[in-house]
Amino acid sequence: MVHADMYEIEAIIISTGWSIKNVDHVNHFKEIATGVIDAYQKDLPNLIKRSDQHGFSQDNEKQEIGYWPSADYLKKRTMFGSKLMGMDKIGADNKSEGSNFIIQLADEDDGRPLWVTFWGGGNTLAQSIWQVQENRSKSEVEAFLKKLRVYAITDQDRPQKSDFESSSHAWMRYNFSDDLLFIWDECAWKFQNGTGKSNWSEYEKNIQNHGKLGSQYPKYKYGVEGDTPSFLHVLPNGLNNPDEPTQASWGGYSKWGSGEDNIYSYVNYKGNGYDTCRKYMDHFYPAIFNNFAARMDWAKEGDGNRNPIVAIDGDQSIDILTKKPLQGTTVVLDASASSDPDGDTLNYKWWIQPEAGTYSGTVNIQNSDSNKATLEIPANSAGKNFHVVCEVTDNGTPELTSYRRIIFEPTE
Incomplete structure (x- = not known):
């Protein structure tokens, strides 16, 4: 949430995943999300000082970089998606507030892509695609898919040790690879998970108990910040065009190829793709952590360090x-x-x-x-x-x- 000014957060959709074993767990995760937003609300008076913001006039408009959305805006856009895992659950009985809202967002008259990052299973998006297929022409489905971008942290729409064909991720990649940009990460999240864990003392010192958000930051269970590469790939810091996964980013590197299930998408699970991803994650890790720590300083103190502005031949934008x-x-x-x-x-x-x-x-x-x-x-x-x-x-x-x-x- 301390990066909320860098994105237009359209929705926070609670779905399934390896850490969510049943419907009760799904419900509990919404409580967690709401608690984090409550903490964000308490830190907002400090965070908005970073961009000298007054009020929340852009909540229902196009949000520019540097704009911090209100907590009320975020709560209204926090909702349930699919509560059951797997491709076999997709269909008429699986519609949710989340699947309907994704369709609504993609249909908006907005030329920007809609990034859907999977921190768990992605069958809420699969359900959205299924619903569109049921009601629209082939060309309309293609237009819908071309509006979307996916960055998936592993494949969590299946039990962890089961075959990939039970997952809706495989269905999306197999059937829609011509129109749906799909990044399947099996490198950056593992690097971040392990490196964060081995550097946990730095998180205790610089992240935990920094503001109300820091008080919500838990001791790790499996790893640290493993899902974070999915949104760091989209971070507008001048480093990469998110639509080009071969451009190394804070979310790693991936290239077009066959995945673990022999279906093509942007992958990095082995060989040169994996090694290249690890190389860049290792290079960028100090900058990623420092950026996080500095933003937590703002949450706590309402003051802190800010990023340089890079001007190339006089151009001060972040454009490539x-x-x-x-x-x-x-x-x-x-x-x-x-x-x-x-x-x-x-x-x-x-x-x-x-x-x-x-x-x-x-x-x-x-x-x-x-x-x-x-x-x-x-x-x-x-x-x-x-x-x-x-x-x-x-x-x-x-x-x-x-x-x-x-x-x-x-x-x-």
Whole structure:
């Protein structure tokens, strides 16, 4: 909830999963969600100071980055989805407030995608798709699916040790892969789970008992923040386009391929995909944790460190930039107009993410730790692309990092 100003939270839908064994458990999880929102409400007077917000005028409008929604807004959008697990439950008798609301949201006249992140089982979304199939034409179903994006933390729409075919996740990926972007994560959540657990003392010190939200933060049972990569992938920090899972993000990395059940989607459960995901999660973990800790400071104190603003060639947005220089030339990338809202000193790091591009050769970066980097555009790179990331970290407490991604598409 201390990241609530970075998203337009459309709904919090309580569903099933490995930690929820029966309908009573589902009901209990709604009580947990409501308790967290109550704590958020008590911390809001401090949190809104981070963006100098006054009032909640955007609750029922398009919410901009930096806007903190009211607790009343969040409670109204907290609801039950499917209370029973598995594909065999999908059908006319499985409709829920959650499945109906997903359809309503996707039908809104809003050009933005609707991200549905699965922290448990995803059969509430599967039910929504089933309902749309029953009432709409093929082209209308395709349009509905193209509005949606899925990031699933493992596959929890089945008993943990059972076959995948019993899960509605498999049904969605098998039947709708042409129209539904589906990320099936089996790497980032495991890294976060284990790394958070091994660094638990830092969570005790910097997260627990920081504000009312910190008082709600429990001692781990299985791991720490294992579901978090699903929404960190969508975090608007300049690092990635969430629609492109090969662009490394705070939610890891995945690539198009066959999953554990031999159905294609964006996966990372083994081989190069898994290793690449682990590499970037390891790289980003300190920045992810520091960002969380700084926001908990705001919840507690109404004050704290804030992220740098990265400006590339004068552009201060978080948009991904595209440049089309001639191959064989030299290009200077200028981040000297970057700034920090707290006046902190900034440190720079420029690097290539090779997995995101199509150029397989070496790209040399000179002055990669300066606010101005020089790139030598390879002589054989026309018609291909490569990705440069600018990473800017302040010297505040804790140190916070922001990013920009620049895609080079050299020409002849």
